[in-house]
Ligand code: TXA
């Protein structure tokens with residue numbers, strides 16, 4: 001497919017979605033809005049299409065992708081669901097929850113999607129534009145966050161274009177995302193064992209209400225490739241737990257600690273999650289050579305915020 005020198009900007013209405021569906025059916029890439037972050041989507045059943053994702057992001061091939069489905073039925077054709085998996089899907093799908101499950105032998109997905117693992121990560125997203133797009137397709141979509149590998153995830157189409165440029169041939173203009181942090185990833189094992197592979201908008205406390213306590217780490221062999229220590233990097237040094245600011249720092253505030261921007265003046269963690277990446281993008285674009293971030297409580301979605309901040313701070 002010849003590469004154009006501009007990113008096609010598609011409306012989130014019928015006409016734009018029809019064009020997006022056409023590009024995807026042909027094996028091309030489209031950046032799509034979800035309720036968490038923008039994803040860089042390709043048809044998950046085509047090796048060529050999936051290879052384009054890794055290429056555009058500069059993503060290492062050992063880092064598997066999440067497959068986005070339009071229904072539980074489509075998901076069940078790809079992976080084995082036990083009772084816990086069905087319970088989670090019934091309760092949280094469509095929504096910001098990814099399930100890592102044993103993959104079916106005849107799933108028909110490109111091998112690169114799962115990076116050679118016997119498991120597959122599945123998510124039924126709830127964003128109305130993404131749902132409308134998936135409904136037009138007869139194949140599932142592999143989609144990582146639509147940014148260069150290791151960079152800050154995009155919560156707006158502008159972030160996608162700034163990070164990927166023409167490596168992203170088309171983007172759907174779906175406005176800012178709501179949750180602002182990538183989906184929670186849960187791996188389900190036999191006999192009710194489970195582990196949280198990535199904290200996210202659906203908190204561990206909430207999951208424990210459905211699944212009981214998380215299995216001890218030692219009891220479960222966790223394969224979470226791609227959970228790289230260095231990730232979400234704004235390209236500048238990041239100092240955490242900052243209760244004051246130096247003159248050369250862009251200060252991301254929280255609650256009463258009001259900086260150059262504030263994740264949430266009222267100390268609302270959900271709002272802070274929604275603002276986090278936008279604030280990191282602003283800090284990256286500012287003239288200040290360093291970034292400082294006010295302390296964020298380690299509870300509820302605060303855990304997911306701190307997980308991303310610790311990775312952003314890893315040089
Ligand atoms: O909210 C989200 O999940 C967004 C939107 C676009 O859906 N997607 C996203 O994808 O965050 P990505 O590629 O940035 O992160 C996917 C992570 C990988 O880093 C990997 O750790 C994990 O999912 N993953 C995928 N398949 C896996 C598997 N079979 N076993 C364990 N972890 C897996």
Ligand code: MG
Nearest residue numbers: 144145153182
């Ligand atoms: Mg990512």
